Amino acid sequence: MTDMPNPGALAGRLKPSSDTEDVEMEVEEALGRLEALPDLPITEHVQVFEGVQQRLSEILSNVDDA
Numbered sequence: 001m002t003d004m005p006n007p008g009a010l011a012g013r014l015k016p017s018s019d020t021e022d023v024e025m026e027v028e029e030a031l032g033r034l035e036a037l038p039d040l041p042i043t044e045h046v047q048v049f050e051g052v053q054q055r056l057s058e059i060l061s062n063v064d065d066a
Helices: 007-014 018-039 042-065
Strands: none
Touching: 018 042
16 A cells, blocks of 8 residues: 555545635625725725725634635
């Protein structure tokens, strides 16, 4: 028996999982908040950017924990 990985097992790792789709959806939702910028006064843009950045950091942190 060799220590070579099974090709089927490797292929399974490459398939997008539902977790990947969930993360992508969370990222899209976070970035979607930027669509409100044209309707907001410029003075409120920083608050939106900070909120999006915080949310993206949370998502990335959760991915690292998985």
